Amino acid sequence: MALLRAGEVLAFLLLALLLSNAMSIRVHPRNNNSSSGSSSTSTVNNDSFCLSWRLAVEANNVRAWRTVPTQCLRHVEIYMIDGQYDRDMELIMEQISSYVDGLPLLGDAMDAWVLDVDDTCISNIYYYKGKKYGCDPYDPLGFRAWATKGGCPAIPSVLRLFNKLVAKGIKVILVTGRDEESLGQVTRDNLHNQGFIGYERLILRSAEYKGQSAVNYKSNMRKQLEDAGYRIWGNVGDQWSDLQGDCLGNRTFKLPNPMYFVP
């Protein structure tokens, strides 16, 4: 019986070891797939819905949405902070870079490029973390308080594109819906501190455009640029409203943003 017990103890030790292995094997894929999957069925279903929702947002099929669906909080959080957003940005920047390399630039100081600012050049992800990644509704006072701190970090892949454009002699014009009077200086400082140096102009929303839709305001600004003789080769923003309307430029690029919608 003592010998049988020894065999049984050995068996149970092995079982315990194997069980712990099995558990770690189960957890592993969840960590690896964190941007796109999970091992529990309800999370998988949620994830599937949230993948559909996010794709529809990026393809401009879902419009004028006020908040991220609450069941997608975790999906959007993981998408934004766990690598996939960065990789999505990188791939688009590579596309832009190839496009720029093929442009027939004239080099007469009128080759131009339009970039949006918020969540194009600099990121508001840490602000939106406090707003449940967009599950909470837009809070204009809260956003202004955040922007006033001037601490938005650069989006690294966009900063590299920016530097490439500047180095090629393309005039980069930053066009933002931020209010000129209250946020002009802090935005200039924020961009400078984050390495956005050498752009042609930063255009902010002046009093006369207050209350106008982003599409109208930004179309007007691009029209003025074209009237001044600039050739807008590219136009990059995280909102479809950056990329619709008039004088869009030769090609537009939509950067991902599943956290908020600007009409």
Add this chain to the structure above:
Amino acid sequence: MALLRAGEVLAFLLLALLLSNAMSIRVHPRNNNSSSGSSSTSTVNNDSFCLSWRLAVEANNVRAWRTVPTQCLRHVEIYMIDGQYDRDMELIMEQISSYVDGLPLLGDAMDAWVLDVDDTCISNIYYYKGKKYGCDPYDPLGFRAWATKGGCPAIPSVLRLFNKLVAKGIKVILVTGRDEESLGQVTRDNLHNQGFIGYERLILRSAEYKGQSAVNYKSNMRKQLEDAGYRIWGNVGDQWSDLQGDCLGNRTFKLPNPMYFVP
């Protein structure tokens, strides 16, 4: 010793049982996450790239691509056949359905809707399965042979939308780049066999538009519809070339298609 052996046999039987359990546990999440993840690191990296590529295609950031990147064959296959494509379509159809419900229709028989045919109403997925889901280059003769069979299945969620539009009295006009002379009758039959019954017109590419880009040809067709007095409330297609150019309609919807690009 006999007793020890009995204990060992029991232990190994239990081990074998547990191992087989662990294996099935490991496989389970892979199956559930098949559209978006995998348990091996290299596949996860591939998957991450392919997710980025597919998103960029759907947001029109990657253009004029000839083939699916070879490393994305499995990703696109799983996306197309394992549920996520269907769910993405469903979500867009829900968006369209809400939009339709809010339309101020006049009911004068001039309320109209434009639908593309291939991979909008009817699916070519089984053809593209034989073309490595788009990893093989476009094969016009092969596609014509497939289309001539008239066996493209309906996309169920789009057929439901189609029936809703017809029931609401909206004139559905199907606009396809398929050649009128060689594919007109078989396309009409294919659509009928799959339940697309009650549309206003099927417009195919006539000889005079041969060789024109889809954007030009389809813009021309929509222009003729508007000139005839139709109000195009919606315009749905799986290609950006369906949704660009002139007379786009009041709102456009981009359906997913990671298998091919039509300029």
